[in-house]
Structures are given as structure tokens and as C-alpha cells.
Amino acid sequence: MQITYLWIFLAVIALLLDLWVINSVWRSDNASGSKAGWTALVLLLPFVGAAIWGVSGPRGVAKAPSSAEHSKG
Template sequence: MQIEYIWIALAVILLLLELWAINIVLRSTSGWETKGLWLVILIFVPLLGLIAWAMFGPKREMPEQHKQ
């Protein structure tokens, strides 16, 4: 396996993790200021932003689903 394929695979994994984190941030119940700050950090500093979000970000503050 060539080294280029390993870097491409790592970049794809990072992109998928970034998209997942952005989705979680947008779905959280935090205020728009907090969401906007996390989105800027995640987009402009991808790897370090993802690590910071995992450590300090919103902890699964999802809106309640309608119970039937």
C-alpha cells in the first residue's frame, strides 16, 4: 500500500468525524453563540478543534424526542 493512500484514508476519516461533530453541534440545545463558536473552531482548526470539542464541547444536550 502506498503512503498516499494512507493519508487519503486519514483525511476521509477526519472529514467524516468533522461532519459528525458539526451535526451534533447544530442539533444541541445550546445557544447560537455557543454553536457558532464551536462551528468556527471545528471548521477552521479541524484536528485540534475536533479534539477540543470532544473534551470541552456540549455533552449530548439533545432536545427531547416526542414520546408517543
């Protein structure tokens, strides 16, 4: 019974990690084809794909559009 909870916990962690990495991939400045490739890698190999993205993925995310109109506090 305890082993079942362990597998459920690991599956939830893998799902959350994948969602975080996929969000990071699609917010990056890479081309769409590159984003699709990273997404496929992360979905096919959850922990390994996330580790590879963490090591070799881009370090920044796309900047949000900004203007004087949107920057009013």
C-alpha cells in the same frame, strides 16, 4: 504511491469526524453564536477542534419534541 492512500484515508477520517462533531454541535442546547463558533473551530482545526469539543463540549443533546400523539407505538 502508498503515502497517497494514507493521506486520502486521513482526509476521509477527518471529514467524517468533522461531520459527526458539527452534527453534535448543532444538536446541542447552546446559543446559535456559540454553535457557529464551535463549527468554525472544528472546520479550521479539524482534529484539534474535535478533541477540544470532546473535552469541553456539552454532554447532552437537545431533546426531541415528544407528545402522546407522537409516542404511539
